[in-house]
Amino acid sequence: MWGFFFAGSGFGKVLLYDATLYAEAPRAVAWYAAVPQPLIVFIGVVEVLGGIGLILPALTRVTPKLTPLAGAGLALTMLLAAGFHVVRGEYALVPATVVLGAVAAFLAAGRWNLRPVAPEPLTNRRALTSVLVLVLMVLTTFVPTWYTMTHTQF
Numbered sequence: 001m002w003g004f005f006f007a008g009s010g011f012g013k014v015l016l017y018d019a020t021l022y023a024e025a026p027r028a029v030a031w032y033a034a035v036p037q038p039l040i041v042f043i044g045v046v047e048v049l050g051g052i053g054l055i056l057p058a059l060t061r062v063t064p065k066l067t068p069l070a071g072a073g074l075a076l077t078m079l080l081a082a083g084f085h086v087v088r089g090e091y092a093l094v095p096a097t098v099v100l101g102a103v104a105a106f107l108a109a110g111r112w113n114l115r116p117v118a119p120e121p122l123t124n125r126r127a128l129t130s131v132l133v134l135v136l137m138v139l140t141t142f143v144p145t146w147y148t149m150t151h152t153q154f
Contacts, residue, residue, distance in 0.1 A: 002103055003054035006074055008141035010047025015149050017041045031090060043077065050074040054107060055133060057117075060126050064117035071108030075101045 016022045016037060025040075026033035032040060053070025057063050078101025085093040111117065 002107060003051040004137055004141055005051065006047045006054065006100075006104075007051030007137055008145055010044040010049075010051060011142050012145050012149060013040050013044025014048060015146060016044070021149060031085070031088065031093075034088065046073065046077055050077070050104075052134075052137075054104075055137075056130055058111065059133060060122055060130050061117060061120040062122050064111075064119055067117065068108040068110075068112035071104045071106075071111065074104035075108060077101075078104060 016025055016032070019037075022032075022037045022040070035043075050070045050073050053066050054074070055067075057066035057070070078097050082094050082097040082101065085091070085097060
């Protein structure tokens with residue numbers, strides 16, 4: 001679930017590569033006005049890859065050590081975001097950012113130490129399951145985000 005959340009949140013930022021969407025975005029999210037467009041898109045790419053990284057390596061069991069690394073990367077991203085919001089005086093955004101970072105850190109620690117996933121050869125079943133999860137992510141997260149951002153006036 002957290003992988004879907006981070007991937008969806010990040011995808012919305014990736015869409016801001018479009019100059020028109022970027023120009024309108026600060027009306028919906030105030031802090032976008034304080035960050036250069038390439039940085040917002042980069043943060044989005046990091047969140048999308050981190051979200052996918054929380055799911056696919058453990059699901060396929062191919063290089064499952066990437067799952068805790070994705071969690072650690074997302075935790076670091078949220079820690080930096082919390083600091084950014086504190087500096088800007090946006091204290092209302094800090095608790096949610098801290099919770100997201102804490103959950104990502106919990107997932108990283110859990111998959112690293114408490115419940116690591118053992119690597120195994122990729123089977124057809126796990127490959128198919130992974131493809132289905134990606135399709136589900138696209139249909140439930142990316143498509144609605146894209147539609148909302150491109151068909152709604154800010």
